[in-house]
Amino acid sequence: MNPYxxxxxxxxxxxxxxxxxGIAPNPQYxxxxxxxxxxxxxxxxxxxxxxxxxLDGLASYPLTAGVEALRHAISAWIARRYGIPAPDAGTQxxxxxxxxxxxxxxxxxxxNPCFASPVVISPNPFYQIYEGAALLAGAQPHYLPTxxxxxxxxxxxxxxxxxxxxxxxxxxxxxxNPTGRVMDLDDWRELFELSDRHGFIIAADECxxxxxxxxxxxxxxxxxxxxxxxxxxxxxxxxxxSLSKRSNVPGMRSGFVAGDAALLAKFQLYRxxxxxxxxxTIQMASVAAWNDEAxxxxxxxxxxxxxxxxxxxxxxxxxxxxxxAAFYLWAQVPGGxxxxxxxxxxxxxxxxxxxGSYLARDFAGVNPGKGFIRIALVAxxxxxxxxxxxIHQLLEQHTSTN
Numbered sequence: 038m039n040p041y042x043x044x045x046x047x048x049x050x051x052x053x054x055x056x057x058x059g060i061a062p063n064p065q066y067x068x069x070x071x072x073x074x075x076x077x078x079x080x081x082x083x084x085x086x087x088x089x090x091x092l093d094g095l096a097s098y099p100l101t102a103g104v105e106a107l108r109h110a111i112s113a114w115i116a117r118r119y120g121i122p123a124p125d126a127g128t129q130x131x132x133x134x135x136x137x138x139x140x141x142x143x144x145x146x147x148x149n150p151c152f153a154s155p156v157v158i159s160p161n162p163f164y165q166i167y168e169g170a171a172l173l174a175g176a177q178p179h180y181l182p183t184x185x186x187x188x189x190x191x192x193x194x195x196x197x198x199x200x201x202x203x204x205x206x207x208x209x210x211x212x213x214n215p216t217g218r219v220m221d222l223d224d225w226r227e228l229f230e231l232s233d234r235h236g237f238i239i240a241a242d243e244c245x246x247x248x249x250x251x252x253x254x255x256x257x258x259x260x261x262x263x264x265x266x267x268x269x270x271x272x273x274x275x276x277x278x279s280l281s282k283r284s285n286v287p288g289m290r291s292g293f294v295a296g297d298a299a300l301l302a303k304f305q306l307y308r309x310x311x312x313x314x315x316x317x318t319i320q321m322a323s324v325a326a327w328n329d330e331a332x333x334x335x336x337x338x339x340x341x342x343x344x345x346x347x348x349x350x351x352x353x354x355x356x357x358x359x360x361x362a363a364f365y366l367w368a369q370v371p372g373g374x375x376x377x378x379x380x381x382x383x384x385x386x387x388x389x390x391x392x393g394s395y396l397a398r399d400f401a402g403v404n405p406g407k408g409f410i411r412i413a414l415v416a417x418x419x420x421x422x423x424x425x426x427x428i429h430q431l432l433e434q435h436t437s438t439n
Contacts, residue, residue, distance in 0.1 A: 094317030217360020
């Protein structure tokens with residue numbers, strides 16, 4: 038048995054089930070689950086139609102590289118979205134079965150275990166796939182706390198030179214899960230300079246890039262930042278994106294990686310052996326999705342409507358600032374006990390949120406998720422508002438009893 042499996046920690050939702058074990062939620066309330074970042078908006082009909090129209094694709098084995106039509110659709114979308122030259126569809130773009138599996142598999146491809154004590158840097162709190170990918174690749178995670186006093190930035194200046202010298206891979210998430218922060222050009226400049234100095238690879242998770250609130254100011258992307266900083270070859274940079282949040286098709290498991298052609302060639306080789314090719318039927322539905330922007334604009338409108346209704350209501354009783362992007366509120370819990378708050382909210386008001394400490398690790402004497410809850414505004418508007426009102430009531434209840 039692979040001994041690295043023993044280093045994996047329980048997933049946040051397993052911890053949540055254990056926290057709620059034996060608790061009967063108040064039957065006076067209908068359940069509202071805002072703990073999981075799973076899109077609930079309707080899948081656009083034209084994507085369903087494209088799936089049905091291409092069912093013949095189930096009769097053939099897919100290519101790992103994907104069909105030319107999909108690679109070109111992705112390349113063209115990148116060019117439109119970020120205002121940059123279209124990446125080479127044959128060498129700088131690779132379809133993947135959603136960003137999750139690719140973020141994990143990429144570490145298995147690029148980590149060199151022949152070097153002593155390889156390090157993978159990750160934000161903290163973080164998407165747990167980063168940690169599992171590092172551990173199963175034989176690397177040691179180095180957690181970089183993202184804290185409100187630092188505007189939730191990854192403070193690379195705080196990383197010791199000895200750690201940077203052993204670093205082979207850095208995961209970044211922009212827009213970030215759970216804080217919603219978007220990296221700016223200065224952040225990218227610093228990270229690229231460190232990559233050049235130490236030779237590590239950057240894996241940029243951008244699966245929330247299309248959930249933002251100002252149509253005139255979409256979040257800066259990693260490839261866009263690289264172009265602006267004169268790095269048109271995207272050296273040591275690979276971006277991970279997905280249709281799941283953008284197009285409300287999490288069940289399609291469709292995304293892409295793009296960037297450094299040399300890294301993608303090795304990643305494609307790994308994936309050929311791993312058997313990670315996307316179904317031809319899914320590929321053609323993905324072409325339709327990447328080629329259409331109207332449904333994405335409507336998707337953003339729905340999220341903006343929920344944030345406009347919920348965030349001011351919660352801000353009356355707890356620090357819950359608007360994110361730069363993504364569909365989470367990263368809210369501070371009065372009193373600082375995030376697990377007790379989540380338990381009480383579930384028991385008394387049948388609302389499920391995720392304790393922030395479950396998304397983070399104790400590192401250098403601090404758990405940067407402790408005292409926060411992650412609220413995913415994925416349910417319908419009325420449910421989100423109802424849940425916010427119940428949170429409001431719980432905090433008023435706590436205030437009156439203290």
